[in-house]
Amino acid sequence: MRLIAENLGGERGGETVFSNIGFALDQGEALIVTGPNGSGKSTLLRIVAGLLPVAGGKVLVEGGGEVFPTVASASHYLGHLNAMKAALSIEENLGFWRAFQGEPALSVDEALETVALGGLGHLPFGYLSTGQRRRVSIAKLLVSRRPIWLLDEPTAGLDKASEERFAGLMRGHLEDGGIVVAATHLPLGLERAKALGMGQVL
Amino acid sequence: MWSLFLRDIRLSIRAGGGALIGVIFFLAVIVTIPFGVGPDLNLLSRIGPAILWIAALLACLLGLDRLFQADREDGSLDLLVLNGDRHMLALTVLTKCLAHWTGSVLPLVVAAPLLGLFMNMEPLGIGATALTLLVGTPAITFIGAAGAAVAVALPRGGLLISVLVLPLTIPVLIFGVSASYGAVADPAPFLQPFLILAALTLFLAVVGPLAAALALRHGTD
Numbered sequence: 079m080r081l082i083a084e085n086l087g088g089e090r091g092g093e094t095v096f097s098n099i100g101f102a103l104d105q106g107e108a109l110i111v112t113g114p115n116g117s118g119k120s121t122l123l124r125i126v127a128g129l130l131p132v133a134g135g136k137v138l139v140e141g142g143g144e145v146f147p148t149v150a151s152a153s154h155y156l157g158h159l160n161a162m163k164a165a166l167s168i169e170e171n172l173g174f175w176r177a178f179q180g181e182p183a184l185s186v187d188e189a190l191e192t193v194a195l196g197g198l199g200h201l202p203f204g205y206l207s208t209g210q211r212r213r214v215s216i217a218k219l220l221v222s223r224r225p226i227w228l229l230d231e232p233t234a235g236l237d238k239a240s241e242e243r244f245a246g247l248m249r250g251h252l253e254d255g256g257i258v259v260a261a262t263h264l265p266l267g268l269e270r271a272k273a274l275g276m277g278q279v280l
Numbered sequence: 281m282w283s284l285f286l287r288d289i290r291l292s293i294r295a296g297g298g299a300l301i302g303v304i305f306f307l308a309v310i311v312t313i314p315f316g317v318g319p320d321l322n323l324l325s326r327i328g329p330a331i332l333w334i335a336a337l338l339a340c341l342l343g344l345d346r347l348f349q350a351d352r353e354d355g356s357l358d359l360l361v362l363n364g365d366r367h368m369l370a371l372t373v374l375t376k377c378l379a380h381w382t383g384s385v386l387p388l389v390v391a392a393p394l395l396g397l398f399m400n401m402e403p404l405g406i407g408a409t410a411l412t413l414l415v416g417t418p419a420i421t422f423i424g425a426a427g428a429a430v431a432v433a434l435p436r437g438g439l440l441i442s443v444l445v446l447p448l449t450i451p452v453l454i455f456g457v458s459a460s461y462g463a464v465a466d467p468a469p470f471l472q473p474f475l476i477l478a479a480l481t482l483f484l485a486v487v488g489p490l491a492a493a494l495a496l497r498h499g500t501d
Binding site: 124127128129130147148150151153155157158159160161162163164165166170171174175177178179180 | 281283287294312354355356362367500
């Protein structure tokens, strides 16, 4: 599987945020997108996911087969928001996404163990702290299988131990032949990742 | 899809879900009418079906603004749209509409016979009105979904949705009320308007979710 972006352009409210961005990622490769605030990191990820229209160029996935024919169907998108309901318990939230997204991978309990929240599944999501919420959101990446992870500031709110655990999860995902595209200000602990700097003079 | 249905039902009955708000509003409107109209029992029983329908229509519109907005605010909507290749977005919307109807509108239909007594309606009229509400209110939810999808990005979209949706629900109201009258007033037919009402619901079950899915797909930012 290969994720390719060619001459990608993005705009927000009619203003061009970036243009002529291109990258190609093979299985097991990661891309770290960096840049100052407002340089279009989130916009780039949303365009790759297909949540925003492309202003120019194209994004495509090659070799996804029948299960993952398009970028959207092959991707997990972890945005700023956690996509969890405060009124439902952690188990109900994760169980819903596991059933809805299809391609089940880890069970809810296993995923919660992996992010060190084992035994807390019965709590309402709304009772958790910011960092714990983020960890539940990360557990969402593990309950269904997607080869491409699109991560927008994935470690925001995480403590040191959780950051390292998440770096381990990403390395495991890459070793399994996954692809990671992450926008971040913080080092993610991926040694052999490609880098894409946004916001330079074009 | 079943998991989405169950999740939305759970949300509507948990704290803050607002499933009962509609029923309470429905009750408040119906109880107020006799005070405004006066204690003329014949008049009340004559306008009963129309009042029940109008009150139910307004109560239906009440919770519609949260249909997609709640999902948008916590980021779930992005993932629902992202999974559009696996679950056609229109079907996702249809599922959400059905869950919304079951959670927030079905209680109105259940409460309608009781409130019919407040309007001094006869049992046959109460039964006919409840039946037309059962068949007709899904149509209001389906139209409402399209309105809610258009206004999803607006922070105070609730009133706008009502204004957008209300004119489109007029046919449903007309045929719902005329079928209810047809059951009690002799020369007027019951079956024909009732069948048109059912047809409207089926038609809007297709058009509403399709329109809403289109609006949602182009409304992400």
